[in-house]
Amino acid sequence: AQKVTQAQTEISVVEKEDVTLDCVYETRDTTYYLFWYKQPPSGELVFLIRRNSFDEQNEISGRYSWNFQKSTSSFNFTITASQVVDSAVYFCALSEVYSSASKIIFGSGTRLSIRP
Amino acid sequence: AAGVIQSPRHLIKEKRETATLKCYPIPRHDTVYWYQQGPGQDPQFLISFYEKMQSDKGSIPDRFSAQQFSDYHSELNMSSLELGDSALYFCASSSPQGARTDTQYFGPGTRLTVL
Numbered sequence: 001a002q003k004v005t006q007a008q009t010e011i012s013v014v015e016k017e018d019v020t021l022d023c024v025y026e027t028r029d030t031t032y033y034l035f036w037y038k039q040p041p042s043g044e045l046v047f048l049i050r051r052n053s054f055d056e057q058n059e060i061s062g063r064y065s066w067n068f069q070k071s072t073s074s075f076n077f078t079i080t081a082s083q084v085v086d087s088a089v090y091f092c093a094l095s096e097v098y099s100s101a102s103k104i105i106f107g108s109g110t111r112l113s114i115r116p
Numbered sequence: 117a118a119g120v121i122q123s124p125r126h127l128i129k130e131k132r133e134t135a136t137l138k139c140y141p142i143p144r145h146d147t148v149y150w151y152q153q154g155p156g157q158d159p160q161f162l163i164s165f166y167e168k169m170q171s172d173k174g175s176i177p178d179r180f181s182a183q184q185f186s187d188y189h190s191e192l193n194m195s196s197l198e199l200g201d202s203a204l205y206f207c208a209s210s211s212p213q214g215a216r217t218d219t220q221y222f223g224p225g226t227r228l229t230v231l
Contacts, residue, residue: 037222043204045159045222091158095220103149103161103172104208104220 002027004094004107012113013082021077021110023092029053034068034075035093035104045091051075052097079112087114118143120209120223128229129197137192137226141209147171148190149208149220150182159206165190194228202230 003026013019025034036048049059051068059066063080079086089109096102121140129135141148147166151159161174165184176182179197184190194201204227208220 035219043227044224045206045208047219047221050219103164103174104151104159105161106158108158 002029002032002094002096002105004092004105006090006092006107006110008110009108010111010113012115014115015084016081018078018080019082019112021079021090021092021112023075023077023107025073025075025092025094027094029096031097033095033097033102035091035095036066036075036077037091037093037106038088039091039109040088048077082112082114084114084116087112120207120221122205122207122223122226124226125224126227126229128231130231131197131199133197133230135194135197135228137194137205137207137228139190139192139207139209139223141188141190141207142211142221145209145211145221146188147210148184148188149210150176150190150192151206151208151222153204153206153225154200155203162192197230199230202228204228 005024032053034051038046038048049066056068065078067076089111091109092107093104095104123138149164150162152162153159162176163173163182164171168184179195182192204225206222206225208222210220
């Protein structure tokens with residue numbers, strides 16, 4: 001069965017600090033997608049990144065970076081120089097690749113609070 | 117860029133009433149997904165449609181039904197509403213074409229409150 005674990009329920013840091021959100025996943029599939037979504041207080045789900053299981057290159061997008069390690073089944077997300085606008089719930093997620101409309105399995109989310 | 121549209125954004129119903137939620141996918145997206153997010157919980161997959169056919173089914177109650185129409189929009193019909201149905205309902209869409217294949221883009225959600 002597929003499962004995504006986000007062990008950090010809540011994180012609070014002061015603005016400009018770096019913060020890493022952990023994500024560990026379980027799947028029997030050899031090919032899969034990993035995602036991060038952001039849910040700000042307004043409630044919408046904002047797509048941040050998708051990673052294919054065969055692509056272990058780390059990715060950086062501005063202040064955001066992602067570290068994918070297949071050996072430890074982890075897909076961690078780091079925000080550098082955090083800002084108050086980064087305050088949100090962040091979900092790590094997993095889906096199959098081979099079916100035409102694969103459902104997404106979400107982790108329980110990490111609530112990130114950035115204090116001014 | 118056009119996003120997923122959901123209507124209504126907010127809905128208040130009484131117990132045992134019915135509700136219909138609508139979803140308009142991103143243009144040229146042929147796959148639609150429905151998720152339910154209870155308070156303080158992660159989104160849970162309900163059902164998906166690909167090319168107007170049901171593709172996958174999750175933990176959707178028998179009281180709920182959904183379909184995808186010829187213009188690819190989808191509707192989630194909920195009957196005999198219960199207090200526990202109060203949640204944020206998301207629709208997402210994706211397309212098998214293009215660089216972002218199978219990435220699901222979510223709508224703003226419909227917040228359903230059952231009194």
